[in-house]
Amino acid sequence: MRVALFKILILFCVSFPLTAKSDTWDFAMPHKKRCSLVSKDEQNMKELNICISKEYSSSEARLNKIYKKLHAALKDSRQLQKVQQKWLAFRDAQCKFMIPGSGESGIEYRYSLNACLIDLTEKRILDLENIYPCNGCIEFKEQFYKEGTWPRMDIPAVKADAPPRQP
Numbered sequence: 001m002r003v004a005l006f007k008i009l010i011l012f013c014v015s016f017p018l019t020a021k022s023d024t025w026d027f028a029m030p031h032k033k034r035c036s037l038v039s040k041d042e043q044n045m046k047e048l049n050i051c052i053s054k055e056y057s058s059s060e061a062r063l064n065k066i067y068k069k070l071h072a073a074l075k076d077s078r079q080l081q082k083v084q085q086k087w088l089a090f091r092d093a094q095c096k097f098m099i100p101g102s103g104e105s106g107i108e109y110r111y112s113l114n115a116c117l118i119d120l121t122e123k124r125i126l127d128l129e130n131i132y133p134c135n136g137c138i139e140f141k142e143q144f145y146k147e148g149t150w151p152r153m154d155i156p157a158v159k160a161d162a163p164p165r166q167p
Contacts, residue, residue, distance in 0.1 A: 027122035028115040031055035045107045052114040059121040066128045075139045091120045 035051035067084060071077045095116035099109060131138060 026119060028055075028118040031059070031118050032115055045111060049107065049110050049114070052111050052118070056114045056118050056121070059118045059125070063121050063125050063128075066125055070128055070131060073140050075141050087124060091117065091124070094120065 031052065035048050035055060067080075071080055074080055095113055098116055099112045
């Protein structure tokens with residue numbers, strides 16, 4: 001009996017830090033938390049789907065803003081365009097692949113799909129935010145080398161405890 005309890009205690013101690021950290025890579029978590037504040041009844045998937053859809057639209061708008069700013073800063077933006085088109089196709093295909101279950105007609109499917117799209121979109125935003133002018137790297141327009149700084153993206157961070165965004 002003591003051995004069984006000890007094994008359970010060890011299993012709990014080993015697995016708890018892993019589960020506690022699992023949300024750090026879920027970039028949709030602040031959005032999902034915000035939507036859970038909208039719907040007092042967790043079972044109301046219609047409200048949750050409307051909210052997560054708005055959250056996805058917000059993430060997509062942030063991505064487009066950063067993309068356009070980077071696109072305008074590059075000396076030759078054709079490669080960025082190609083990469084972004086391929087990334088969008090990857091994101092959409094990846095999320096369709098990752099969301100199992102009742103198919104595209106299921107109400108849970110829409111929520112899960114939008115959460116996946118948010119997660120990958122927020123990660124892409126971080127990728128684009130970390131592209132800077134440097135010698136031997138991606139070539140930017142001359143003005144960015146003279147100024148010596150990359151202009152800030154001015155994209156607000158997403159906070160889990162913020163009130164839901166209005167359309």
